[in-house]
Amino acid sequence: MARMSKKKHRDRSWAPAPEALPADTQVVDNHTHVASVVPFARAMSHEAMEKGQPEVPVYSVDELLQQAASVGVTGIIDCGCELPNLMTAVDMAREHDHVHAALAIHPNEAVHHGHRAAPGPDGLPVKYQPWHDVSFEDALAEVHRLAVTYPKQVVAIGETGMDLFRTGEQAKELQREAFRAHIALAKELGLPMQIHDRDSHKEVIETLLADGAPERTVFHSYSGDVEMAEIARDHGWYLSFSGTCSYKGNDGIRESLRIVGLDHAMVETDAPYLTPMPYRGRTNAPYMIPYTLQAMADTLDMSIAEVACGTRETTRKVYGIE
Ligand SMILES: [Zn+2]
Structure with a gap:
């Protein structure tokens, strides 16, 4: 019941824009899914x-990018991490100067390719999609092909990693193998790697240390603790902070x-999710x-x-983009 009443009162409108960054201060949202913000906003x-709430406008990708630029967020790295979205991210990068792409097969996707994974411990049925008929190897080959074909647009391999939030033992090992294949690919191409790590700090670090991490390794939407940060610091890994760093x-x-x-x-941002305070729960987008x-x-x-200048400088160093 509590859940239902919460849902009923959920505010689906866009959060107001923050105060713009000071003049001449510009930042890059180094991990976002702007292509997904549009359908998400449409659903909202x-x-x-x-629900009879005030009308919620649906902005186009161009409008979302303009809104971001107007508060000082002048660039994004859009992440395509499902087979049908890879080219969407590349196309967005081809069409806009300050948009780049990160490509990978997400850990929760990797286990479904070729219909490999058994259901997780919660017994939920696996949600296969038509593109899951493609083997994981072929899906990753497409990531490789696009990265080589569009070197100006594709600036990172990601998001890859492990997600043990609702994952059974069989899928866990498949995820680890998929993660290892991405590590190898990032190293082969000399690209930075963006890591998705949900409830899998130990497994992700183990795997990175066993295989040798790419020179530029980024924990996207970092969710670790002090101990993990010390390990990251000792290995020169990078941490990317999302709205979660504003949560109580x-x-x-x-x-x-x-x-x-x-x-x-x-x-x-990791938009459309993980909206920062004080607007947690609203639709996220780079202007936030x-x-x-x-x-x-x-x-x-x-x-x-x-902080804006510092993160900008780090972004430049990691991805080689302005
Ligand atoms: Zn993401």
């Missing part, structure tokens, strides 16, 4: 209409930022980045401009 708009219970994430410092920290920068600035006791 539809729900609002059904996440002292470990904030302390991790202090440990690695700005020269190993970046900022992201300044809220997360503010949480980082509060954590580091610095100005938002200093």
